Amino acid sequence: MSNQSSAGRSTAPASPLLSVKQLRVDLPVAKGTLHAVRGIDFHVERGEMLCLVGESGCGKSMTSLALMGLLPRKAQISADCLNFDGVDLLTVSERERSNLRGARMAMIFQEPMTALNPAYTLGNQLCEALRRHQRVSRKAAHDRALYLLKRVGISAAEERMRQYPHQLSGGLRQR
Template identity: 60%
Template structure:
């Protein structure tokens, strides 16, 4: 297994208290595999990604029983050693292509700096590598782009630059934090194609963070559904999307707009009432309790059991399993 994470927890300072942003997360990603993390804004997806990169905000505390990338125990490495790993063996495409690049340096300056920092290459070799990577992500006239500043590029072009930067040193693992959210549908499709091609050619592991289930259906091998800092359901893409079990997963899928045929405007768009709560106290009960229309008496008093199903799905919920799943357990 390329990436192994066990019992990952992140707490943040918040008005004199500790906010439990990530609670007890387990993740496994193999080489060449794509794991999609899905959920509403505020569920802890980006914080999980930052924890894996160990780029957490000031005052944040990380704890994990295991945090391993290949042969490396990431939790035991010093900051100096971690800085040599980030961008080299594990890379991240950050949210918001409009702001993720440094506005006072040219595209070429930023790409060359990454390559030289991790490989010790000459300026000429770094220049050639940067142009090669820009061309590989679909930028025409790459030599000209190298001399431009981020504000001179569109959002789609900036996203391509960020992908090129993340791939400069051919990492084993790449984390993509909603890299297509601000892009139009055509550009989104192009970006997804570039990422998938890069993954296949390099046999990279990939964690893809998104709230777009259409993207999940297109690229995921495994899906993990996060809510309030926890994973409430996980499993193979087809199993989770076709036969969701947790009420939150069902709510997310029901919220996706569907074509209405000859009678547009006749169907109501489903929604999940309420908001993601902020957890300042560690609570073993189901985090979806306050918003779940199917809650039971046990939900108020006991932690939800974690059940492994023959389909490969794992769900954390008190509700009875579907008949076919219950019979096969």
């Protein structure tokens, strides 16, 4: 039993924010099965930054997509442990995953051209994500989105908010 003091300190070491043990992703292809990820282990502590580095096709994107629950439908995923802050990502419901995604876990996709919806303005898409997770007014979401655009060094942020993805450069889209 952990010894929880009144100051909220515990004697037990805090578990990592993200634990990945023996993650595997298999994809059925014409010639059989493609083992896109073959048993990767890593963990990320709170406040820690971890970089996965490897040659093209080694499975970095598949690993990330597996964590986000965004693998192609045909993909088969297995792991000894896939845990984010106490949530088992292998068995989490779609509803709970959707509550996590965009609030506590997020992904900046490799291809910024297809990551944004071409039919909606940048402002629309940013505000939608904010309002999906927080009970805030349209105005408050707009102000927050504007603040965030400025934080990542985007000039003329008001104008950018009204623009569609095709009107932005690749670097702007990725930011």
